[in-house]
Amino acid sequence: QLMPKTGKLIARLINRPMKRTSELLNPDRNIQLGSAYLRRMYDKNQHNPVLATASYNAGPHRVKGWLPEQEMSADIWIENIPFDETRKYTSNVLSYAAVFDYQRKQKIKPLSDRMPAVQAKTP
Known part of the structure; x- marks a missing residue:
């Protein structure tokens, strides 16, 4: 689960912009964005x-x-x-x-x- 603001940011960073925050309710989309966000946190936090x-x-x-x-x-x-x-x-x-x-x-x-x-x- 992602906060809407975080979801929008990550979607832009992976070049898959969100049209609506309701996209976060789609499991596949949420997993895509959540995984990208977790990877970003890993890269920014000493691996x-x-x-x-x-x-x-x-x-x-x-x-x-x-x-x-x-x-x-x-x-x-x-x-x-x-x-x-x-x-x-x-x-x-x-x-x-x-x-x-x-x-x-x-x-x-x-x-x-x-x-x-x-x-x-x-x-």
Whole structure:
């Protein structure tokens, strides 16, 4: 799910402009835009899936403000996210990834391997 303003922005960035915000109700369109947005968050956040997930939920500007002064393990960083919803969302998404591995009969990637350290904010 995307906010209408975010959906319009991402649609323009991928050269697939939205004519109406109701397009977000179309599952295929929502997946297309949501995937592009998640990729953008990943690229803009140290290529770190933890930061990308939190940014997808809370917004990139908020997450940028939550970056630590020095490198921090991802599990500690997640527990210090000030928004309860984003903290739970980030934790759940990463945890469910292992469940999806199992359901797809893939090798289960340990949670620790999905959580690279969060690098310090840059000045």
